[in-house]
Amino acid sequence: MALQIERDYQRFREIVKGKIRENLRKYMSHGEILVPRGRGVVSIPLPRIEIPHFRFDTRKMGGVGQGEGDIGTPIGVGEVEGGAAAGDQPGEHLLEVELTFEELVQILAEELELPRIVPKGKEDIYVEKERYTGIARSGPESLRHFKRTYKEALKRQLIAGLYDFENPIVVPIREDRRYRSWKVRLVPIAKAVILYMMDVSGSMGPEQKEIVRLESFWIDLWIRHHYKRTETCYIVHDAAAKEVDRETFFRLREGGGTRISSAYKLGWEIIQERFPPDEWNIYVFQFSDGDNWDGGDTETCIKLLREHYLPNVNLFCYGQVKSAYGSGDFIYHLERHLGRAENLILSRINSKEEIYDSIKAFLGKGK
Amino acid sequence: MARWTHEQIQDVVQEVYEYVLQEGLDPLETVFEIVDYETMNELAAYAGFPKRYPHWSFGMEYEYIRQSYRYGLHRIYEMVVNNDPAYAYLLESNTLVDQKMVIAHVFAHSDFFKNNTWFSKTNRKMIDTMANHEATIQTYIERYGPEEVESFLDICLSLEDLIDFHSLFIPRKSRQKPEEVQPRPTPVKLKVPRPYLDPYINPPEFIEAQKQQHEKKRQTPPPFPIAPEKDILLFLIEHAPLENWQKVILSIIRDESYYFAPQRATKIMNEGWATFWHSRIMTRYLLKDPEVIEYADKHSGVLAAPPHRLNPYKLGYELWKDIEERWNKGRFGPEWEACDDMKVKAQWDRKLGLGLQKIFEVRRFANDLTFIDQFLTEEFCERHKLFVYQYNRETGYYEIKDRDYQKVKHQLLLQLTNFGKPIIYVQDGNYKNRGELYLKHKHEGVDLDIPYAKETLKHIYALWKRPVHLETVIQNRRRVLTYDGGSHLEVQMA
Numbered sequence: 001m002a003l004q005i006e007r008d009y010q011r012f013r014e015i016v017k018g019k020i021r022e023n024l025r026k027y028m029s030h031g032e033i034l035v036p037r038g039r040g041v042v043s044i045p046l047p048r049i050e051i052p053h054f055r056f057d058t059r060k061m062g063g064v065g066q067g068e069g070d071i072g073t074p075i076g077v078g079e080v081e082g083g084a085a086a087g088d089q090p091g092e093h094l095l096e097v098e099l100t101f102e103e104l105v106q107i108l109a110e111e112l113e114l115p116r117i118v119p120k121g122k123e124d125i126y127v128e129k130e131r132y133t134g135i136a137r138s139g140p141e142s143l144r145h146f147k148r149t150y151k152e153a154l155k156r157q158l159i160a161g162l163y164d165f166e167n168p169i170v171v172p173i174r175e176d177r178r179y180r181s182w183k184v185r186l187v188p189i190a191k192a193v194i195l196y197m198m199d200v201s202g203s204m205g206p207e208q209k210e211i212v213r214l215e216s217f218w219i220d221l222w223i224r225h226h227y228k229r230t231e232t233c234y235i236v237h238d239a240a241a242k243e244v245d246r247e248t249f250f251r252l253r254e255g256g257g258t259r260i261s262s263a264y265k266l267g268w269e270i271i272q273e274r275f276p277p278d279e280w281n282i283y284v285f286q287f288s289d290g291d292n293w294d295g296g297d298t299e300t301c302i303k304l305l306r307e308h309y310l311p312n313v314n315l316f317c318y319g320q321v322k323s324a325y326g327s328g329d330f331i332y333h334l335e336r337h338l339g340r341a342e343n344l345i346l347s348r349i350n351s352k353e354e355i356y357d358s359i360k361a362f363l364g365k366g367k
Numbered sequence: 368m369a370r371w372t373h374e375q376i377q378d379v380v381q382e383v384y385e386y387v388l389q390e391g392l393d394p395l396e397t398v399f400e401i402v403d404y405e406t407m408n409e410l411a412a413y414a415g416f417p418k419r420y421p422h423w424s425f426g427m428e429y430e431y432i433r434q435s436y437r438y439g440l441h442r443i444y445e446m447v448v449n450n451d452p453a454y455a456y457l458l459e460s461n462t463l464v465d466q467k468m469v470i471a472h473v474f475a476h477s478d479f480f481k482n483n484t485w486f487s488k489t490n491r492k493m494i495d496t497m498a499n500h501e502a503t504i505q506t507y508i509e510r511y512g513p514e515e516v517e518s519f520l521d522i523c524l525s526l527e528d529l530i531d532f533h534s535l536f537i538p539r540k541s542r543q544k545p546e547e548v549q550p551r552p553t554p555v556k557l558k559v560p561r562p563y564l565d566p567y568i569n570p571p572e573f574i575e576a577q578k579q580q581h582e583k584k585r586q587t588p589p590p591f592p593i594a595p596e597k598d599i600l601l602f603l604i605e606h607a608p609l610e611n612w613q614k615v616i617l618s619i620i621r622d623e624s625y626y627f628a629p630q631r632a633t634k635i636m637n638e639g640w641a642t643f644w645h646s647r648i649m650t651r652y653l654l655k656d657p658e659v660i661e662y663a664d665k666h667s668g669v670l671a672a673p674p675h676r677l678n679p680y681k682l683g684y685e686l687w688k689d690i691e692e693r694w695n696k697g698r699f700g701p702e703w704e705a706c707d708d709m710k711v712k713a714q715w716d717r718k719l720g721l722g723l724q725k726i727f728e729v730r731r732f733a734n735d736l737t738f739i740d741q742f743l744t745e746e747f748c749e750r751h752k753l754f755v756y757q758y759n760r761e762t763g764y765y766e767i768k769d770r771d772y773q774k775v776k777h778q779l780l781l782q783l784t785n786f787g788k789p790i791i792y793v794q795d796g797n798y799k800n801r802g803e804l805y806l807k808h809k810h811e812g813v814d815l816d817i818p819y820a821k822e823t824l825k826h827i828y829a830l831w832k833r834p835v836h837l838e839t840v841i842q843n844r845r846r847v848l849t850y851d852g853g854s855h856l857e858v859q860m861a
Contacts, residue, residue: 004418004421005409005412005413005425005426005429007421007426008412008421008422008423008424008425008426008429009426009429009430010426011421011422011423011426011517012423012424012426012427012429012430013426014423015423048427048431049427051424051521051524051525052525052819052822052823052826053525053526053527053528053788053819053823054528054529054788054789054791054808054815054819054820054823055788055789055815055816055819056787056788056789056813056814056815056816057813057814057815057816057817058758058816059758059760060758060813060814061782061813062755062756062757062758062765062768062778063677063755063756063778063782064677064753064754064755064756064775064778064779064782065675065676065677065753065754065755065756065767066672066675066676066677066678066681066682066751066752066753066754067674067675067752067754068752069675069754069767070767071766071767071768071769071770072766072767073766073767074759074762074764074765074766075674075675075756075764075765075766075767076675076764076765095427095430095431095434096434097430
């Protein structure tokens, strides 16, 4: 039976993607809405898309049920199928829509009008790659080129007059065999590293960390989409900095003061050691409430940025989140001293609702 | 899936068919097809039809069905299409016991389609018609573009309920051309035997007043529509300023709506009927000893309801059984009604044996509304613990509100009237002589969902292209909702 559901199903998915685009701001500020499901797929619960009808107010309609219970016994919150004794109305079920990362990236790009990232012009980063472009006379049987072999055999049989038009059987012999062969070529490859730095001092609460977690989801998604190979690296700091894994990065909570330069120093060491800037596209995202220790640390930071980071990284993004103690003045200093730098992006994130705008600012440069 | 062979299924079909005839059922010719769950889900999204017009809502339905199947919430064992021949789809993964039960179930549905009066006017070549609808709309998509056609379909589907279920049986006046209004004769003076009596018998002021009244009547045009029109879709097809292709699409949606109407109007009866017969045929003829447990499990699955919910299969099934028993035992009529001795009533058995005869009669003439109205008795209501629930604003819960028989029945009837949809008429197609459309909601105690109503008014406006009004009652106040193409207006009526 030739069914055509695929057509309507695809159209429905288009509409769903449109809805997600419309509500992207909401999805970006409420991470729990996106449920990762297996590799490279997220699931998004959506309310049923309804075609409006004249209908009764379900809350006023009530209905008939069956079973035990005294008068006044609660039987459900809103989920009772209002006015549906005849069972023709679906309840208010949520629909889970699965999207691949690829589709999500597309939505992100369209909605935020993000330009494609152009990797740094480092044409000297090559990798050896085999490509099957040639034909050889010998090789493993698994690479035998059937069509070429057949042609060779046919040619030989025709020339030798062995081809019988009545009984056109072509039998290749050893010499007819042709095999696919490969050539090794040097292909430029784009590698990227995303370096996250977060302030875990006492003033950064769970809500601030949630903002960072949500931002990192979208940043990862976007940068991974553009590079074949992407590494991530997480640094936390209060007065001192250390490298941690992803889990710890979002969980860790330390007390103490804030010395941002400690993270910058550690970050630079890691870059020099593991991600040399002439081989890697480097992205640094730093989040803090901006309340830096004022014993001259900010000056050290600016110096580090000016001398090491800005000349070497693709992008340095600083997001200043507002904590219970307000928002510090670190961002002002950066703005004042380094505001002209093309690859430095500063963004103030006062609440979850502003994630959308800060992502747009961070990724909007196409770097 | 080698649990059974196709030959076995054919044998079962043949066997069941013989029992079905023996029991007095009279099904349409029924074609059985065995499909895998993917095909079944696809068919279910299209309500059983292999071809439907292109629309995303089928895709959405498919996604729902697929997900509930995947999570094991819901499984479709069979599906039947009201067509001649009827098409029945059986799920490939059913066991042989399932198939036996389901085949009996299907034959009973097929019998219901053929013999219930409300189905007598349905198109029995609907599979072909649906395919033609698909082809027609496909042509329009090619000609006018998918977006144009889709957004028009969205509008039409929003209005698909606005039909007049009974108009299949009663040709309404408005179907005919409005008669030419005869010019009324000017008032004629009464005969006067003596001329001097004339001013007394025909007082000049009265004659003058009559003249003016007639003149006024002649000048006011007849109402349009002549009587309030419930088939709003038809009214729009005939009178809205639509392109030809739009009229065709709207007619297609209307035709399909009328086709599905009897199924919506007999859901409880029809499912109950099929369950009643599969139970009877299984337990009387088909069931073999080792199959009893599995059958009992499946059958109780059909009749199960989540706590506090009403399962239409169960309600229908129990009502049919109740009717059969009552007419077998003579528990009806004035004598039975008058008796209020519970002991006597409990023993009551006149051994009339009229049960089967009665249910066949009911199967021919009733629909869910009349079925519940006639046969939902107080005893039944108590035995099955039915209750009315209501939303409690203070607690935010739906709560059990009443177990009173009259209230339960009233609530059920309310939900079945007009398929549980509000009754809305076209009152005036030329409101205030400005070509505006005036609709009236016949308020029966429950208010409309206002946000939905406003969205729907927008859609009607899109067809009518002049302001659209809807008169309704909101919290005991008569109100008129208006959409004029730009904004919504709500006016309280005097």
